[in-house]
Amino acid sequence: MFFLAAAESTGQTPIVHPAAPILFHVGPLPITASIVQSWVILLLLFLIIRLGASRLQMVPTGLQNAIEAAVEGLERLTRGLLEPKVADWAFPLVATYFIFIATSNLTGLIPGVGTIGYGEPNPNFPLPFSIHHPHISLLRPPTSDANMTCAMAAIYFVISLFWAIRYHRGPWGLLVHIFGVKGGMKGWILIPLAVLFFAVGLMEALSIVIRAIALAMRLYGNIYGGESVLVLMTGMFGGLAAVPFYFFEFAVALIQALIFTLLAIVFTGTLCSHSEEPHK
Amino acid sequence: MQEALAQLGVDWPRFIAQTINFAIVLWVLNRFAYRPVLRLLAERRTRIAESLQNAERIQKELAAAEEARREILQKANEQAARLIAEAEQAARQQGERLLKEAAAEAERIVQKARERAEQEQQESRAMVRREVGELVLALTAKVSGKVLSPEDQERLRAETVAQLPSSERFDALRAAASERN
Numbered sequence: 001m002f003f004l005a006a007a008e009s010t011g012q013t014p015i016v017h018p019a020a021p022i023l024f025h026v027g028p029l030p031i032t033a034s035i036v037q038s039w040v041i042l043l044l045l046f047l048i049i050r051l052g053a054s055r056l057q058m059v060p061t062g063l064q065n066a067i068e069a070a071v072e073g074l075e076r077l078t079r080g081l082l083e084p085k086v087a088d089w090a091f092p093l094v095a096t097y098f099i100f101i102a103t104s105n106l107t108g109l110i111p112g113v114g115t116i117g118y119g120e121p122n123p124n125f126p127l128p129f130s131i132h133h134p135h136i137s138l139l140r141p142p143t144s145d146a147n148m149t150c151a152m153a154a155i156y157f158v159i160s161l162f163w164a165i166r167y168h169r170g171p172w173g174l175l176v177h178i179f180g181v182k183g184g185m186k187g188w189i190l191i192p193l194a195v196l197f198f199a200v201g202l203m204e205a206l207s208i209v210i211r212a213i214a215l216a217m218r219l220y221g222n223i224y225g226g227e228s229v230l231v232l233m234t235g236m237f238g239g240l241a242a243v244p245f246y247f248f249e250f251a252v253a254l255i256q257a258l259i260f261t262l263l264a265i266v267f268t269g270t271l272c273s274h275s276e277e278p279h280k
Numbered sequence: 281m282q283e284a285l286a287q288l289g290v291d292w293p294r295f296i297a298q299t300i301n302f303a304i305v306l307w308v309l310n311r312f313a314y315r316p317v318l319r320l321l322a323e324r325r326t327r328i329a330e331s332l333q334n335a336e337r338i339q340k341e342l343a344a345a346e347e348a349r350r351e352i353l354q355k356a357n358e359q360a361a362r363l364i365a366e367a368e369q370a371a372r373q374q375g376e377r378l379l380k381e382a383a384a385e386a387e388r389i390v391q392k393a394r395e396r397a398e399q400e401q402q403e404s405r406a407m408v409r410r411e412v413g414e415l416v417l418a419l420t421a422k423v424s425g426k427v428l429s430p431e432d433q434e435r436l437r438a439e440t441v442a443q444l445p446s447s448e449r450f451d452a453l454r455a456a457a458s459e460r461n
Contacts, residue, residue, distance in 0.1 A: 019289015029293055038301040045305065049312045056320045058327070071317040092310040100305050142298065146288040151299040155306075220288070 016114065016228045020145040021136040033137050034145035037113070041103050041142065074098055074261075081265045086272040089163050090265065097152065098261040101143055105223055105253030108141030109246055114227050115234055132235065143256075144223040146216065153216035156264055157209070164271040177271075178204050211267050215260060222256050409444055413437040 020032035052063030060068055074095040079087045107113060117134030142148040161174075168174045179201030181193045226249045233242035285291075417436055421428050428436065 017289070018287055020294070029297055031297075032289075032294060035294070035297055035301060038298065038305075042301065042305050042308065046308055046312070049308070053313055053316055056316055058320070058324060067313060068317055068321065071314060072321060075318065075321075092314050093306065095314060096302075096306045096309050099309060100302065142301070145294075145298065146285070146290045147294040148298040148302065150290055151295055151302055154295075155299065155302060 014228070015232050016137075016144075016224065017135065018146070018224065020140050020147070021117075023136070023138070032145065032147075033117070033140035034142045034148060037107065037139045038104070038142040038148065040139070041100065041107060044107075045099065045103060070099065071095065077261070078265055081262075082269050083272065086163065086167060086268060089166075090268050093156070093159060094261050094264050094268075097156075097264055098257050101152075101219065101260055102254055102257035104141045104143040104148075105257060106250070107139075108144060108223065108227060109230075109249055109253065113137075113139045113141065114144075114231055134231070141223060141227065143219055144227045146220045146224075149216040149220040152219075152260075153212040156215065156267075157212035160264075160268050160271055161208075163268060167272040174271075178208075208267075208271070211263070215263060219256055219260050222252060226252055409441055412444060413440045416440040 020034035022030040022032050023036060024031050048063065049067065052067045056064060075087075075091055078091045078094055081087075082090055114137045115134060116139070117131075117137035119131035119134040119136070122130040122132050164174050164177070165171055168177050179198050181190060181197045183193075185193055226245075229245050230242055230249060233239075233245050236242075413436075417428065417433055420436055
């Protein structure tokens with residue numbers, strides 16, 4: 001982000017543009033580098049699943065072990081933090097968040113992703129087709145495109161609200177969960193408490209909206225920042241300067257996937273729980 | 281807000297495209313990975329639980345069988361020991377009985393032999409007396425030169441027999457003779 005800020009302040013074009021570059025159009029739909037890479041990721045995941053999980057054996061071997069370990073690990077993570085029925089609802093989505101985000105982030109570290117594209121030619125470099133920096137890269141990790149992170153957050157926002165309404169047996173139940181007086185108080189004290197809890201409920205409602213935005217922006221910021229650093233460092237010292245950052249970004253890739261997934265689970269847990277319900 | 285989103289490249293067409301992309305990923309993973317793998321894991325858990333139950337049951341049965349085997353073996357050992365003891369006792373009793381019977385038989389045979397020898401001895405003695413009596417009669421008739429009347433013969437025979445030693449005396453003489461030899 002520092003490099004981006006420096007670039008913006010001097011009026012220069014950022015090293016990696018915040019928006020994923022448009023490669024071509026399919027009708028009215030613009031196809032960006034991140035959309036292309038999300039197709040590549042989809043194909044990759046589909047191939048892995050077909051190879052490892054098409055003929056599941058009771059005694060697992062090879063790729064089936066890895067797929068089972070991933071699915072079982074994510075299921076345990078979900079079930080450890082949510083009620084069983086909520087975990088059943090949430091598991092497919094949160095598991096997909098982790099797998100897709102981790103894959104997307106890791107594919108961003110593959111040499112060529114983000115560094116092959118169109119840009120200002122570099123005639124001083126000995127190899128042909130050399131450019132200074134790719135202003136339009138052919139591939140870009142979907143998680144470094146705000147459209148994808150916002151799409152994932154929006155999906156989460158809508159589905160988590162649906163789960164919350166389902167869990168609390170209707171919209172009224174959800175409103176009571178958010179704005180209702182907790183603690184089982186009775187008598188005149190309920191009046192000031194109702195005002196207090198209404199104010200708290202407003203903050204809670206606001207936080208429910210902000211959570212989704214925070215999820216999207218946190219992931220986008222981290223991965224876009226990492227991408228910018230890698231592209232910048234690749235152009236220094238013949239690319240050697242990028243090597244330590246690749247190790248760093250490898251960790252960031254997995255950590256960000258885990259953070260997004262964990263936060264999605266925890267937010268779902270706060271929406272779908274009876275722990276703060278008024279006592280009956 | 282809208283300007284900030286525009287700077288980040290967020291617009292409706294790309295947003296919708298990425299939403300569809302993610303939805304497809306979600307559907308593919310759920311359809312081809314999560315459901316079959318979770319079903320398999322559940323089935324495997326069930327099988328493992330069944331296997332553990334079976335193993336526990338088999339272990340119990342094995343323990344029971346081992347206990348039964350040990351009991352049977354113990355009973356068999358006890359029975360065998362009892363049978364051996366009984367057989368030994370029966371053999372001992374049989375041996376003793378046979379020994380007694382053999383001893384009695386031997387005693388009986390010896391007694392019989394003794395009686396027979398005694399009888400033969402008496403018969404021999406009687407025969408000797410009779411022959412001696414006849415000899416004395418013949419000798420007397422020859423020496424006297426006359427024919428002895430039946431009364432004389434009877435009297436002479438009685439005297440001769442009376443002068444011969446008794447059975448006890450005869451036995452004593454025979455014993456003395458065998459000692460000398």
